[in-house]
Amino acid sequence: xxxxxxYIKNIVETVSTxxxxxxxxxxxxxxxxxxxxxxxxxxxxxxxxxxLRYRGILEVDLDICTGCLACERVCPISCITIGIxxxxxxxxxxxxxxxxxxxxCMYCGLCAEACPTGSIRHSQEFEGASYSPAGLVRxxxxxxxxxxxxxxxxxxxxxxxxxxxxxQEYLDEFAxxxxxxxxxxx
Amino acid sequence: MQAFVDSLIQQGYFxxxxxxxxxxIAMIAAAFAVLSFxxxxxxxxxxxxxxxxxxxxxSRVGPNRVGPQGILQWLADxxxxxxxxxxxxxxxxxxxxxxxxxxxxxxxxxxxVVIPFGSNLIVADLDIGILYLLAVTSIVVVxxxxxxxSSNNKWSLLGGMRSAAQxxxxxxxxxxxxxxxxxxxxxxxxxxxxKNQGWAPWDWYLFNNPFTFIAFFLxxxxxxxxxxxxxxxxxxxxxxxxxxxxxxxxxxxxxFFFFAEWGNLYVIGAVATILFLxxxxxxxxxxxxxxxxxxxxxxxxxxxxxxxxAMWVRATLPRVRVDxxxxxxxxxxxxxxFLCVIGTAAWMVVFPHGNRWASVGMFVLGVVILLLFFGxxxxxxxxxxxxxxxxxxx
Numbered sequence: 001x002x003x004x005x006x007y008i009k010n011i012v013e014t015v016s017t018x019x020x021x022x023x024x025x026x027x028x029x030x031x032x033x034x035x036x037x038x039x040x041x042x043x044x045x046x047x048x049x050x051x052l053r054y055r056g057i058l059e060v061d062l063d064i065c066t067g068c069l070a071c072e073r074v075c076p077i078s079c080i081t082i083g084i085x086x087x088x089x090x091x092x093x094x095x096x097x098x099x100x101x102x103x104x105c106m107y108c109g110l111c112a113e114a115c116p117t118g119s120i121r122h123s124q125e126f127e128g129a130s131y132s133p134a135g136l137v138r139x140x141x142x143x144x145x146x147x148x149x150x151x152x153x154x155x156x157x158x159x160x161x162x163x164x165x166x167x168q169e170y171l172d173e174f175a176x177x178x179x180x181x182x183x184x185x186x
Numbered sequence: 187m188q189a190f191v192d193s194l195i196q197q198g199y200f201x202x203x204x205x206x207x208x209x210x211i212a213m214i215a216a217a218f219a220v221l222s223f224x225x226x227x228x229x230x231x232x233x234x235x236x237x238x239x240x241x242x243x244x245s246r247v248g249p250n251r252v253g254p255q256g257i258l259q260w261l262a263d264x265x266x267x268x269x270x271x272x273x274x275x276x277x278x279x280x281x282x283x284x285x286x287x288x289x290x291x292x293x294x295x296x297x298x299v300v301i302p303f304g305s306n307l308i309v310a311d312l313d314i315g316i317l318y319l320l321a322v323t324s325i326v327v328v329x330x331x332x333x334x335x336s337s338n339n340k341w342s343l344l345g346g347m348r349s350a351a352q353x354x355x356x357x358x359x360x361x362x363x364x365x366x367x368x369x370x371x372x373x374x375x376x377x378x379x380x381k382n383q384g385w386a387p388w389d390w391y392l393f394n395n396p397f398t399f400i401a402f403f404l405x406x407x408x409x410x411x412x413x414x415x416x417x418x419x420x421x422x423x424x425x426x427x428x429x430x431x432x433x434x435x436x437x438x439x440x441x442f443f444f445f446a447e448w449g450n451l452y453v454i455g456a457v458a459t460i461l462f463l464x465x466x467x468x469x470x471x472x473x474x475x476x477x478x479x480x481x482x483x484x485x486x487x488x489x490x491x492x493x494x495x496a497m498w499v500r501a502t503l504p505r506v507r508v509d510x511x512x513x514x515x516x517x518x519x520x521x522x523x524f525l526c527v528i529g530t531a532a533w534m535v536v537f538p539h540g541n542r543w544a545s546v547g548m549f550v551l552g553v554v555i556l557l558l559f560f561g562x563x564x565x566x567x568x569x570x571x572x573x574x575x576x577x578x579x580x
Contacts, residue, residue, distance in 0.1 A: 023563045
């Protein structure tokens, strides 16, 4: 920028860029706002409009949980606590408790990545209002559940096949997503 | 206004009262009427509309809960501010701090004395109308500087100083742009300037010659800067100064500053309309009443268009830096406005009775620029394939 030419160029640039900028903002005036007015009723529930990888409140499918404690160990703020009881006679191991303190959870998703079967995962649920902090602790064990043992050569029990498949799909999508840590290796 | 009061006195409505007392009562009544029936609702609705327009330009919704489409939002905000505690910091200047908002407000409200609503509807048609307008808007600087100083707070002081520097600097291009119109009109009375123009766009001073065309944009930019509007809102830049000179204010005193700011938008638009856009001029139709209403509507729409443009500019441009602000004023706008003044004077020497063809040519040029602009808007809409939503409500 020097001399009279630069001076004129500055003026021309100012006018033309403002002209272009005003055109862009005016074109936004006739677009549909992105905002979803949340408490309002919309045709679909808000939960269904969220993307698959949305990090909502954690949920656990205990039927396919192997009890490996990977999630408990990887959690940076220890909001997951798992207790496993062993029956002395039958050597059968069952869950005593599996609690997630939503109050502490920071939705980092490390547990969902660490899970080998995809049993712990983020749901689309986000409405976590509660009258007390204790109400925010999710207890997943309501009845004694045996630990899941993956079978060699794939699952054969027809009631379990579907659950294993959902977990695996979630793992493929969330834990090793496109562009994630494991992408591009295979 | 004075003629109206005089006619009432002659008809014997106020027998037994000194004329001066009648005038005083009439002045107070006029101020009350203008403030409560025009300025207050206008500033309020403008604050709501600005938030809606701004939101839509940013793909948001904006306030739409209080009343139909949120149109009563301004009342809710006003009531909330009335109920808030009026805090005066212990370290603040106990006299100047409470006084500052009123000075700002007076400076803004006094402009409505010379802003016409129609050919017969004006508080006072002063002979020095435009000069008076420039003078009273400068009172705002005093109020802002008072607010900045008396708050005893470094952000407030910096905001006040910036505002003073900015307003004083931008008075010059604004004044010079106004001067070129005073040359053409040969009068400073607002009604006189409007009467010299016609209802047709090519009779407006905007299209009178190329220099007034530039002067209009110079005036509008300088007026935005004087009104502390984005992109020139460095006195209250949140990222640097918290809220500038209003940092320490709360409740109703805080509201007075923003009342003045939003009301001032209409003043900017109205002055631009008076000087450049033919004011209340309408084609000759009907009798007195219909014409009067039509004049009011035309003037209001023209003025409000520029309020909308100010909102639109606010949604478009980022805030300028202090040195950029001063460079823009002193290096670009002041020389250009001098050019406009000299150019207009030379034009008047060359064409003593104006040049009809030049006016029509400028009008055509204006239309071409507008068409080009809408072409760009259309391109932006097509280019990004957005979901169109043309309804104003949501």
